[in-house]
Amino acid sequence: MYFDDMGVGFSYETDEREITEEEIIAFAQQWDPQPFHLDPEAARETHYGGLIASGLQTLAMAFRLTLDAGIWNESSAGSPGLDELRWRRPVRPGDRLKVRGQVTDMRPSRSKPERGMTEIAYEVLNQHGEVVMSYRAMHLLMRSPEALAEEAGEG
């Protein structure tokens, strides 16, 4: 979908994906080697009471699930950033995550008329329907050829 194809309020949901203990440990070894992400024994001694996924891995899974949903990625020209990222509940081995996205703002670019900025509020949910992470992302999306032709016709 192009910038012009999603209005404010447009929402979608991705497929679900399970996260395993093996994946949690492998990710932590590479990027986030803290005891509660790395080692089930050590994690039991922390206030988390057991192994939890790196928040960065939850974010990475959200990125991948969102891309695989194929909503806006064909028209994506990148992202300037994220806001208010919150890790709201621990993600544990065996949890199944999915992502809900809802468009909260959109504005055509003034300097680059062929694209626009779309803001999407994301929630990552576990198999119990609990929100484990939330954030807002800005996406640079290409405008649709039809919308651009129409505006050129008006101008």
Place this chain on the structure above:
Amino acid sequence: MYFDDMGVGFSYETDEREITEEEIIAFAQQWDPQPFHLDPEAARETHYGGLIASGLQTLAMAFRLTLDAGIWNESSAGSPGLDELRWRRPVRPGDRLKVRGQVTDMRPSRSKPERGMTEIAYEVLNQHGEVVMSYRAMHLLMRSPEALAEEAGEG
């Protein structure tokens, strides 16, 4: 370092690490399969003019460099979230990244007196000294035994 060992204004810098084309492509295949992260040929056709690292990979490198610097991680009890994450310049194969952190706020927890919340503003710089990414993170850090003993003595 414990919560009490870093005041507002405390700053530090990590070691530097290079990112290779191979690492950029491998990360993109797993987490962020967009053409400008995946394929040098396809990336040349985009407005980036060549392969760039996933912003998520820049964040992952920042996490790892920060942990490896060993400033606060021994006392870390996790992070509630990140704010104002901005990808400010592309990261390209061969770039060497390092991280600067500066404490911008700190407050002891009311409900859990053994820990406190420390806010750190991070900048990721490339080998030219340009800021490629910035964000603020909240860190839950354990209070020092000395500070807790002192407060108990006063109370």
